[in-house]
Amino acid sequence: MELRVLLLTPLLFFTLYLEAQVASFPKHYFRNPLGIPMQLVANLGELRPDHWHMGLDIRTDSKENLPVYAAAEGYISHIGVRPQSFGRFIIVNHPNGLSTLYAHLNDFFPALEQFVNDQQYKQESWAIELDFTKEKFPVYKSQFIAYSGNTGGSQGPHLHFEIFETKTEKRINPLLFDFQLRDKVPPTILKLALYDRSKSVFEQTPLLFSLKNTDTGYIIPKQRIIKTGLNKISFAIQAYDKMSATGSADGIYSAKLYLDDEPQVSFALDSIDYDESLYINAHIDYRYKQNGGSGLQHLSILPGGKSRVYHPINGDGIIALSDTSIHLISIYVKDALGNTSQLNFSVQYNDSLVKKDIYSQSILEFSPNTINVLEKPDFKINLPVGCLYDTLPIYYFRNSSSAANIVSAIHQINDASYPVHEAILVSIKPDKIIPEEWKSKLIMQRTGKGSTIRKVTLQNGWLKANFGDFGTFQVIVDLTSPLINELGKGDTINLSSSSRILFTPTDNYGIVKNFRVTLDSQWICFTNDKSRNWIYRFDERCPYGVHRLTATATDLAGNSITKSWWFKREPYTPPPPKKKAVKKAGSKKKKVAAIKKPVKKKGK
Numbered sequence: 001m002e003l004r005v006l007l008l009t010p011l012l013f014f015t016l017y018l019e020a021q022v023a024s025f026p027k028h029y030f031r032n033p034l035g036i037p038m039q040l041v042a043n044l045g046e047l048r049p050d051h052w053h054m055g056l057d058i059r060t061d062s063k064e065n066l067p068v069y070a071a072a073e074g075y076i077s078h079i080g081v082r083p084q085s086f087g088r089f090i091i092v093n094h095p096n097g098l099s100t101l102y103a104h105l106n107d108f109f110p111a112l113e114q115f116v117n118d119q120q121y122k123q124e125s126w127a128i129e130l131d132f133t134k135e136k137f138p139v140y141k142s143q144f145i146a147y148s149g150n151t152g153g154s155q156g157p158h159l160h161f162e163i164f165e166t167k168t169e170k171r172i173n174p175l176l177f178d179f180q181l182r183d184k185v186p187p188t189i190l191k192l193a194l195y196d197r198s199k200s201v202f203e204q205t206p207l208l209f210s211l212k213n214t215d216t217g218y219i220i221p222k223q224r225i226i227k228t229g230l231n232k233i234s235f236a237i238q239a240y241d242k243m244s245a246t247g248s249a250d251g252i253y254s255a256k257l258y259l260d261d262e263p264q265v266s267f268a269l270d271s272i273d274y275d276e277s278l279y280i281n282a283h284i285d286y287r288y289k290q291n292g293g294s295g296l297q298h299l300s301i302l303p304g305g306k307s308r309v310y311h312p313i314n315g316d317g318i319i320a321l322s323d324t325s326i327h328l329i330s331i332y333v334k335d336a337l338g339n340t341s342q343l344n345f346s347v348q349y350n351d352s353l354v355k356k357d358i359y360s361q362s363i364l365e366f367s368p369n370t371i372n373v374l375e376k377p378d379f380k381i382n383l384p385v386g387c388l389y390d391t392l393p394i395y396y397f398r399n400s401s402s403a404a405n406i407v408s409a410i411h412q413i414n415d416a417s418y419p420v421h422e423a424i425l426v427s428i429k430p431d432k433i434i435p436e437e438w439k440s441k442l443i444m445q446r447t448g449k450g451s452t453i454r455k456v457t458l459q460n461g462w463l464k465a466n467f468g469d470f471g472t473f474q475v476i477v478d479l480t481s482p483l484i485n486e487l488g489k490g491d492t493i494n495l496s497s498s499s500r501i502l503f504t505p506t507d508n509y510g511i512v513k514n515f516r517v518t519l520d521s522q523w524i525c526f527t528n529d530k531s532r533n534w535i536y537r538f539d540e541r542c543p544y545g546v547h548r549l550t551a552t553a554t555d556l557a558g559n560s561i562t563k564s565w566w567f568k569r570e571p572y573t574p575p576p577p578k579k580k581a582v583k584k585a586g587s588k589k590k591k592v593a594a595i596k597k598p599v600k601k602k603g604k
Contacts, residue, residue: 026096027178031142033102033161034058038181040243041158043336044173045269046588047190047253047284047295051277052269053251054171055101055162064157065107066148071100071161076137076145079108079116083531086160090145093134093166096158103160106149112137116526124523133469136585151529156565172271173253176337177541181245186339187252189218189331191238193285193296196230197318200391201302202287202418208235211343218343225326225346229353232301236285236320237343241335257299257317258330265299265317267309268551279307281419290417290449299331302387304368321349365393378429379473380462400431407432407442407475408463414470423466428475431461435580438477441557445510453509455556477556482507486565492546493567500537501526505553514554520547544569 042057057542060066074094080300081088086103090112093099107113111255122127139145175181193206207366211218220226235257238391240249267283282305285296300317301310311351323328329584331343344385366372368390372383380397397412397564407430426444436440442463446452463475485573487493495501503526505512515534519542526534536542546568554560 001096001103005118023406025176029094029096030100030163030174030177030179031059031069032179033069033071033100034060035067035069036061038179039247040181040250041248043175043241043250044272045253047297050281052283054272054274054277055160056174058159058161060148060157060159062157064147065145065150066159068105068146068148068159070139070141070143070145072096073141074099074139076112076132076139076339077134078129078131079112080118081120082152083528084128087149087154087529088146088375089152089160092139092145097166098172099166101160101162101164102146103150103162104149104154105146105166106151106159107147109145120525121523123255126525126527127416129325134293136575141438168273170271170273171335171343173269175574176270181243181337182333182338183244185244185247185335185337185338186341187239187241187333188213189237189239189251189333189341189343191296192220192331192343192345193236193238193288193459194226194228195234195236196488197234197300198230201234201285201298202390202392206285206288206296213341216344218341220345223345225348227348227353227356228321229350229351231321231349232318233321233347234298235329235331236296236298236300237333237339238294238296238332239333241339243335252297253334253336255297255299255333255488256330258328258332259319260328261330263313264315264319265301265313266311267297267299269309272309276307278421279309281304281421283307283309286389286415286419293483302368302389303391304377304386306386319347321347324349324351361448363570364390366394371533374413376411378409378431379413380427381413382425382427383420384422384424387420387424389419389421392418401474404427405477407434407438407477410472410474411437412448412472416469416471418470420468420470424470425464425466426473427462427464428473429461430475434477438479441477441479441559442475443557444473444475444508446473446474451510453511453556461508476509478509478559480508480553481559481561482512482553482555484551484553484561484563486563487549489566493565494570495567496570496572497595498538501549502533503534503551505534506533507553507555509557511553511556512553513556515551517549517551519549521550538569542569544571 001254033597039059040056041059044055046053070092073091076090077093078091080086089101089103090594091100091101113505119130122455139309148159162171163174173325189211192209195201195206196204209220212221228556239252241252242249254266254268257264282302283297291296326344326346326348333341364384366388368388369385371385374381395414399402399410401410409431410426427474442456444454444456444465446467449469452467456465485504500548505515517524524536524541526536528534546566547565548564552560552562
């Protein structure tokens with residue numbers, strides 16, 4: 001009997017691994033949640049600010065109010081109405097232990113819509129989250145459950161769709177299920193980045209290589225061997241995937257690094273928890289991106305990176321060059337439907353290329369996987385154990401302020417291009433005596449990469465608040481109330497021709513913490529979908545007649561303003577159309593004749 005040995009090439013090994021992953025998910029269980037062919041705007045794993053995209057964005061042909069259908073049998077277990085974020089969304093639990101989520105909806109199906117509206121008035125809150133038992137709203141596969149829309153953080157009409165494990169809430173890549181999508185286009189690899197891993201990735205700018213696609217895969221043009229004086233290196237890639245030549249540029253599904261044909265490390269975006277989605281900032285070169293660069297995805301695990309999208313095999317992706325031999329590097333990039341691109345090149349250590357840092361100096365540093373504290377006489381910052389992905393230099397500056405509303409010095413600690421994973425506690429001592437009536441009006445402001453405001457707590461003479469970024473910090477007393485725009489002019493405002501009431505309350509520090517409106521002393525539901533405008537569309541709760549409307553806005557410091565108006569609504573009759581003016585006969589001919597009348601020329 002002849003014994004045959006199957007040799008698994010790196011590509012075949014990688015393909016079999018991913019095919020095994022895909023095979024574990026049920027086929028034909030879920031249907032397309034829309035009634036039109038499925039086309040994607042974005043996929044799971046696409047790079048977004050501070051998170052991976054956690055599902056599919058499905059095209060709705062730039063339209064709203066397309067019917068949305070339950071992808072499988074089950075029951076509605078949860079609904080939410082949130083500003084920004086998902087907007088209006090539904091979660092359906094299914095008997096197979098999975099759940100589906102449908103977001104950016106306009107309206108729920110009528111019975112659910114009425115139930116949600118009743119609960120909003122009962123709780124006196126437009127933003128609402130409701131859980132249901134399986135008996136309340138059961139659904140069958142293909143049942144109409146909602147209309148598609150553009151609510152929440154959506155930037156255009158589409159349906160956001162997710163599949164996740166009901167118990168763990170771990171999101172599963174929907175493309176691992178069979179939605180009959182056609183894709184023959186392999187991922188595109190644009191750039192390769194090389195890092196010196198003898199130091200932090202946040203203390204360097206990577207060495208970048210443009211790539212060229214050839215019949216045998218991607219190469220570095222005119223440079224088959226990267227010669228380097230670095231002993232420890234790692235790589236990152238810039239890549240994207242398309243499902244068709246004219247499709248949107250979406251995220252890649254997986255990548256795997258090989259050294260001399262031996263697998264080292266891989267990442268695969270097959271499943272992600274929302275709790276770990278912030279680890280995208282350890283997956284990309286965060287500082288390079290914040291400073292205007294592209295999205296470089298690491299093929300190594302950072303010291304403080306705990307994301308489960310990475311799978312170490314023969315290490316963490318950091319390559320030690322301990323000899324001067326030429327070493328083959330291969331990187332395989334796949335999409336979720338199996339199309340593959342590969343990049344091949346070589347690296348070689350050369351000690352003549354070692355660069356000596358003649359400007360090296362001792363700099364204080366924050367370290368990952370430990371508690372970090374920086375304390376000054378009037379400033380202190382605490383970083384918890386899981387806060388950092390890699391070592392960071394410490395840059396601290398202090399400036400005094402003479403502004404009347406600032407009650408502390410201005411403290412800068414690093415800047416927002418250095419990522420943090422958990423909240424950092426900032427403590428500041430005031431530099432002046434704070435009157436008792438000001439103590440409830442104190443806020444802390446962080447500037448740099450936008451502005452963040454937090455309400456402070458006072459503890460043992462320190463003013464404290466938690467933040468999600470480094471930056472410049474100061475304590476401010478806020479005595480200014482928010483502003484509310486007027487409803488209209490007059491003692492009794494006539495809104496008969498209007499279909500809605502719109503308010504845009506504003507605050508000097510940008511946060512209106514609470515906005516409440518009553519109609520004839522009863523709470524009335526104003527939507528706040530995009531976090532700016534508050535809108536009430538007239539319904540049966542505001543019948544024709546004269547009404548009293550009262551609005552109150554409160555900011556983070558507790559300052560508030562209240563305004564009231566009388567208005568009336570009557571059945572609206574549009575004005576009759578204006579009659580067209582009747583032109584006199586012959587007027588046009590006379591005008592034309594006057595234009596054509598020759599002008600007598602002056603002599604020279």
